[in-house]
């Protein structure tokens with residue numbers, strides 16, 4: 001594996017996708033992320049973001065990796081893989097260290113991070129991220145970068161993200177069986193946020209809402225900091241199941257109806273319009289006409305509940321002010337007609353669709369859809385880690401992570 005290659009792998013409920021990119025450019029601190037290849041396959045071996053069928057998922061991972069490698073004309077051996085689900089927990093933790101009243105160094109930061117992240121985890125949980133939020137130097141709060149300041153006492157608040165060990169080791173297992181290795185597991189909504197949000201939005205406040213198939217993942221940012229992560233156990237599959245019940249049709253047909261003719265609100269469709277759902281798949285002689293308003297009605301009911309739950313999560317945070325940049329929607333569900341308008345109504349805030357755009361070149365066009373936000377964010381995360389550790393992936397792989405590298409590892 002060439003040392004400037006990075007790979008992201010998103011194992012989702014309905015699709016698995018992989019992206020291979022090359023880090024390019026003259027300035028190694030701000031490399032260009034050149035997308036070389038991507039692969040995608042449908043999956044069903046995952047239930048609510050937990051690998052439920054190892055064999056099927058392994059096959060899917062192998063297929064998408066091979067497809068991406070073929071397209072890229074390179075091979076890779078390690079991937080940054082996404083993880084999500086309601087087994088993910090977060091909490092804040094505070095670290096305090098004494099200083100020699102000299103300039104704060106990288107070593108001091110390493111010490112304070114180590115103290116802050118040194119929480120006892122039960123054996124069935126593991127640490128995903130420890131994200132420094134803010135520093136306090138001699139009781140002066142709100143410091144983002146204390147390097148070079150002087151003082152006698154340094155405090156750091158970190159946002160700890162942990163997950164259950166079993167889903168994490170299942171992801172490692174399928175990746176390993178497919179012939180690769182997980183370099184790091186990355187929380188999916190965090191990855192997606194890297195691909196679609198900009199710094200200004202995170203500063204004025206924004207919620208990333210990823211409408212996947214198995215769940216809806218939420219990440220809230222305010223004043224440049226991550227404030228909240230949540231998973232709502234309803235997603236696109238729930239919407240389809242509602243149509244199955246409401247319109248008495250098979251799942252595959254309901255899914256098609258949702259994706260082709262669905263709308264987020266009855267207000268957005270002509271109440272006289274009917275759509276032809278064409279029976280049970282290709283070749284079927286059966287035709288079936290359904291009022292589009294009825295499809296929209298079923299979807300609207302559930303979306304209202306899902307967005308209502310998202311809103312409750314945001315309201316419960318007690319932030320200093322409203323989310324200035326509102327809500328950014330990603331995931332396959334973001335393709336639903338009228339979802340932006342519907343979201344604006346529910347959230348009383350600006351809403352936009354998040355399409356991966358943050359600094360990708362090469363074949364970036366192939367990722368320009370909201371459902372690829374997570375995988376695009378995984379390569380962005382990988383690129384940031386590459387820069388932070390100041391070394392190629394080969395150095396990391398051999399375990400020669402420098403002192404600097406090991407504390408920077410905590411940033412994302």
Ligand SMILES: Nc1ncnc2c1ncn2[C@@H]1O[C@H](COP(=O)(O)OP(=O)(O)OP(=O)(O)O)[C@@H](O)[C@H]1O
Pocket residue numbers: 011012013014015016049211212213214215216235236237240255258259260262330331332333334335336337371
């Ligand atoms: N145009 C569309 N309108 C409405 N829903 C859509 C549309 N296109 C795709 N979807 C839905 O999006 C969902 C798939 O989204 P996505 O690919 O983000 O999920 P996933 O990553 O596989 O799932 P998860 O992240 O929950 O594990 C499916 O439920 C699919 O029906």
Ligand SMILES: [Mg+2]
Pocket residue numbers: 012013212213331374
């Ligand atoms: Mg997903």
